[in-house]
Amino acid sequence: MASFEVIGGNKLQGDIYPQGAKNEALQVLCAVLLTSEPVTITNVPNIRDVNKLIELIRDLGVSVEQQAPDTYTFRAENINLDYLDTEQFVEQGRAIRGSVMIVGPMLARYGKAKMPKPGGDKIGRRRLDTHFIGFEKLGAKFNYDTQDSFYSVTADNLRGSYILLDEASVTGTANLVMAAVMAEGTTTIYNAACEPYVQQLCRMLNRMGAKISGVGSNLLTIEGVEKLHGTEHAMLPDMIEIGSFIGLAGMTGSEITIKNCRIPELGLIPDTFQNLGIKMEFRGDDIYIPAQDKYEVATYIDGSILNVSDHTWPGLTPDLLSVALVVATQAKGTVLIHQKMFESRLFFVDKLIDMGAQIILCDPHRATIIGLNKQIPLRGIRMASPDIRAGVALLIAALSAEGRSVIDNVEQIDRGYQNIDGRLNALGAQIRRI
Template sequence: MESFVIEGGHRLSGTITPSGNKNAALPLLAAALLTSGRLILRNVPDIGDVQIKLALLEQLGVRVDQVAPHVYALTAAAIPAVDPDVAMARRIRTSPLLAGPLLARRGHVTLPRPGGDVIGRRRLDTHFLALRALGAAVEVTPTSYILSADGLRGADIFLDEMSVTGTEQAVLAAVLAEGHTTIGNAASEPHVQDLCRCLSQMGAQIAGIGTNLLEIEGVPSLGGADFTIGPDFMEVGSLIGLAAVTGSELRLAGARPRDHRMSRIAFGRLGVTWRDEGDDIVVPGGQELVVNHDLHGAIPKIDSAPWPGFNPDLISTALVVATQSRGTVLIHEKMFESRLFFADRLIGMGAKIVLCDPHRAVVVGPSQLYGEPEGLPSPDIRAGMALLTAALCAKGRSVIFNIGQIDRGYERIDERLAALGARIERAR
């Protein structure tokens, strides 16, 4: 099993270009099933979850051609009557997003329960409530979901939660449904916007992109498109935190700063600053991180929320940054009850953290972190990247195991950070 061996305490410098957005690439790959035309996707990240999704599509009859690095051409001329491979589908979280396109294209699909990060309960109810509203029959068994539809029809849908993948599921199914669909309480994250913009290029009629109310007029068929995926929002946030705690000056090229206005507010509570230069974000080196108190000296809170709130996938990085910021702050992860459980690893490295309950942690900083040569297991994608960040600012040597989790979301992160001066090696 591979691991990262890290020598902490060294500053990084230089320019790094964020990979394509993982959370946009995965639903966009599923969108290839909606058309017999050629869909070209550019800036596709070379990560584990993408490779599994591509293998699933090939198994479903999609022709997949890698025409250049990070560029794929997908053609689903015909969809055979086979269901997604169970073993592969269980390895990623987004396998349910195959449901909407397969229902729209051929009228039936059986899917296993998905895999992905173990960060608490991640309900799929929103997906199936939306599909039922569009006319699908859904049978839930202990191990699978059996779906069928004799044609999908537009509906007035109000989602029971502002779910990203639930919204994407509804959109993927509605674009070919007969008639008009309204999706209220829709998620509007940058990756949801990318999906809608690509579908629009393919001929879908979608209004309200970037808002919480989507209006979709179903069309009989979609064509091909050539679409470039935007920068990975989560990777940009992770790199901002990494630069801050290591005192590094980094330029994040093409980072789309307007997507990070709430991140600026949240990280700003920990004293992190950066400047926007065109489409780049530049994090200055040697920042003195000090917690900015609320009015009357009250302890501030960093909490997760649906877009445009602070993204829950960046809570793990914020926790690490808080350990290096002078003062006290409350970290509140509202959505997933196991996201903060990696805090005990940071405590073992020297962090002053009180885990109040599964959703809240009080952090008192700054703390000198010390390396963990005996090894830190990466529990999920974001906690793994957070532990990598902690190891890079710690004193001494650390080993991180189970790095396949990190590879699922961060493309060749060891090579790219080493190019900036990080002391990191992949051990086999």
């Protein structure tokens, strides 16, 4: 198990390039299973979860050629369906949550798929009902083995259907889109997630020969086709990493330029951090964050306390609430953080309280943060990273704190952030991997 030793209090300076989007990668990598022709994907992040998924589909029979550090060509010509019954597949499938998205393409192309209960962050209940209810509406038969927590679906012939999702699940939408592209007839998915990741997946599938309309909305119409072909696809920069860098710059009083951000795809992320008092300038497609000694939280028109909450797209992604919470600890003003989606995601605040932050955890979903206005810096402590996003939030806190911090279990951070210690050290941070 690795740890980060962090010496806080340093101001950072320079340019930083965001990695490819993790959440998009997990979708488009599964989509290569839909065709026997080559699919080339660029801007693939070198992070643990993505690398584990590439390893899984390679062991499933996909030919994988790395053309450059961030570019791969995949060819799913000789898939070994027997691999789904091996212990190695069970181990790989349980290692990452994104593995569930191989089910849709496998069902579409081969008429069957199975998956152990996937892993991922321990941030509360993360049910998969939306996925499998949707598959059933397309004509699949579903079985869940409670003895070994195994999901399986089979279908002789998928048929288009009207599907009203009970939640706007990103992975659920992606899985059902990939299943429906080769179903007979027309499928309509209402209350679909419309995050840029899903839009990217749909555009990639359309280039492969799919017929998906309504991309970017919550109503997708999919006309089934008999076959898909190969394509080339460039992934977006990771919006969660961009938001993390914005928060880091404000928290540490640093002057940072985040390069090639694809700003129109960021939704409310810049606005949220501006409401927390962080100044920024859009310079072409770059975001420039000037050094700020202090930042002040906005209030509503009537003077009431700012509420930062997650919502379905284009609302704020829940993956950035941990960072927003940490940033608020050193702002001038009070903020209510409302995490609606996951009931365990705010439990990392006990570490911030130990560092000196003034936080009231109201319940599993809400925390009130009384900003210290940078008058009382956080103090370094030893702590552990509970999940990807809380882990990077704790790293930001440690970089702003006085003295030495040690963050254990940084493999969690490595799951979502590529060489984060090396890239931040290049800007002047002091992070040592031990």
